[in-house]
Amino acid sequence: MTRTSHTLITLYTTTTAALAYYAASTYHHVPAPTTAVMAIAALLTGTAITREALLARARRNLAAHLERQAREQAGRDGPPLTAREDAAFRRLAAAIDLPGPADEGDEQ
Structure with missing residues (x-):
């Protein structure tokens, strides 16, 4: 997980816990719609936690796939040329009179 994902999940978890606590503690002292709104908000932030965790996993999988693809490509073509080479x-x-890498595709 990236630092941002970890921070967001921590904030979402804290918010979810606070909203759930407030919804439970105000159940008998405030009108029912107020408690319902806090409970729904707690559920929505719980959904945000799940979403952020899934996005972090998707980013990690994409990075691994791109790295694997780059390694396979480097293995086929050989290592990149240095400036001197x-x-x-x-x-x-x-x-x-050979066409260079930049000249490929510029056929007249």
């Missing part, structure tokens, strides 16, 4: 390739390609 790229410059040497361009000089060699220019000397023997």
Whole structure:
């Protein structure tokens, strides 16, 4: 979980606990609609906790998928060229009239 997700879940949990406590403690002292509104609000913040946890898991899964995909791509193409290797390739390609990486697709 990211720091933001963890903070939001903590805030949502605190809010849910407070609303549930207030709804239970005011049950006999205030009109029923007021208690009902607090109970519904507690349920909605509970839903927000679940949603935030699911989003955090989805972000983590997406990051793992993208990293795995990048590693597979690097394994197929080999490691990326350093600046020195790229410059040497361009000089060699220019000397023997090969299209460079930037020239691919610029056929006339």
